[in-house]
Amino acid sequence: MQTLTDEILSQTIRIRPKESHKGTYGRVCLVGGNDHFGGAILMATEASVYSGAGLNTTLTDPSNFVSLHARMPEAMVADFTSQAELTELVAAANTVVIGPGLGTTTQSLHVLQTVFNTVAHNQTLIVDGSAITLVADKSLQLPDAQLIFTPHQMEWQRLSGIKIADQTDEANEKVRRELGGTVVLKSHQTKIYAPNGSYLNTAGTPAQATGGMGDTLAGMIGGFTAQFADQTNAVLAAVYAHSAIADELAEHQYVVLPTQIIHQLPQFMHDHQA
Numbered sequence: 553m554q555t556l557t558d559e560i561l562s563q564t565i566r567i568r569p570k571e572s573h574k575g576t577y578g579r580v581c582l583v584g585g586n587d588h589f590g591g592a593i594l595m596a597t598e599a600s601v602y603s604g605a606g607l608n609t610t611l612t613d614p615s616n617f618v619s620l621h622a623r624m625p626e627a628m629v630a631d632f633t634s635q636a637e638l639t640e641l642v643a644a645a646n647t648v649v650i651g652p653g654l655g656t657t658t659q660s661l662h663v664l665q666t667v668f669n670t671v672a673h674n675q676t677l678i679v680d681g682s683a684i685t686l687v688a689d690k691s692l693q694l695p696d697a698q699l700i701f702t703p704h705q706m707e708w709q710r711l712s713g714i715k716i717a718d719q720t721d722e723a724n725e726k727v728r729r730e731l732g733g734t735v736v737l738k739s740h741q742t743k744i745y746a747p748n749g750s751y752l753n754t755a756g757t758p759a760q761a762t763g764g765m766g767d768t769l770a771g772m773i774g775g776f777t778a779q780f781a782d783q784t785n786a787v788l789a790a791v792y793a794h795s796a797i798a799d800e801l802a803e804h805q806y807v808v809l810p811t812q813i814i815h816q817l818p819q820f821m822h823d824h825q826a
């Protein structure tokens with residue numbers, strides 16, 4: 553297992569070519585946020601926008617439209633209960649993030665199934681939060697796409713069947729191979745199991761232990777994978793940046809809010825581009 557260092561940032565975050573436009577930096581679709589968990593998809597969206605993804609569209613419950621527009625005028629918003637909108641917008645994305653605040657109701661399941669039926673082999677699909685729980689509980693068949701799972705330890709227990717106490721590298725890697733794609737197993741020391749090897753993130757702080765921290769990471773992984781060509785490096789850089797920014801803030805703060813990490817992203821990425 554390789555320990556991540558700040559080298560992953562300069563290996564991944566590219567100086568932007570002059571001759572470019574918003575389309576150069578990827579289209580991200582974020583799907584989630586039911587009528588209870590609007591904050592989760594709001595933070596994921598904000599994280600993707602602040603990571604620099606060129607075009608961001610959020611598919612959510614209509615009850616979140618006003619707050620999303622008020623907070624994030626840069627993002628487009630659509631209704632995830634409309635099958636036609638969901639299908640059209642997901643098909644047009646480079647990267648799709650599904651799960652933050654999606655919930656586990658019949659409606660949540662319907663949205664998830666529609667996304668799974670729509671994504672194609674060349675698209676990156678980040679499966680987070682409630683989407684992981686639904687895949688596990690309903691034994692859903694996974695789509696043919698570039699899959700990135702971002703479970704915390706309990707979500708990984710649900711998905712992999714491995715109890716938290718038994719989540720060894722060997723057992724985790726075996727299930728990752730069966731699932732395909734990449735697994736970001738989040739904890740106080742997040743591990744990333746990728747097709748080319750496994751990685752340990754020793755950055756990060758207990759000041760991060762607050763709701764919405766993982767929703768923010770899912771949005772960052774969305775923004776990074778949409779912009780940077782090497783998909784594994786994009787995941788690794790997002791995980792490392794999320795923790796490294798928190799470490800900087802925690803030098804002077806007892807708790808670090810997800811939105812504070814998000815707002816540091818443009819400056820942090822500026823300082824580590826190469």
Ligand SMILES: NC(=O)C1=CN([C@@H]2O[C@H](COP(=O)(O)OP(=O)(O)OC[C@H]3O[C@@H](n4cnc5c(N)ncnc54)[C@H](OP(=O)(O)O)[C@@H]3O)[C@@H](O)[C@H]2O)[C@@H](O)CC1
Pocket residue numbers: 588589590591592593651652653654655681682683685704705706707738739740763764765766767
């Ligand atoms: N503002 C918003 O809108 C927010 C909306 N959110 C949305 O809520 C949805 C549900 O997601 P969820 O993570 O809150 O609930 P669930 O999947 O039941 O997991 C919790 C259970 O797992 C256990 N556990 C064990 N190890 C763990 C670990 N390392 N890390 C974390 N938990 C661990 C834990 O144990 P305990 O805390 O009891 O010790 C507990 O029993 C999801 O869509 C998410 O996006 C949230 O993001 C919050 C902000």
Ligand SMILES: Nc1ncnc2c1ncn2[C@@H]1O[C@H](COP(=O)(O)OP(=O)(O)O)[C@@H](O)[C@H]1O
Pocket residue numbers: 681703704738739740741742755756757758759760761762763764765766767768769
């Ligand atoms: N003690 C800790 N030290 C470092 N990072 C932590 C700690 N506790 C939580 N985190 C990080 O916070 C995030 C929590 O994700 P998750 O449980 O999905 O949050 P949520 O669903 O509430 O957004 C993960 O990235 C995890 O690594």
Ligand SMILES: [Mg+2]
Pocket residue numbers: 680681704766767
């Ligand atoms: Mg989560």
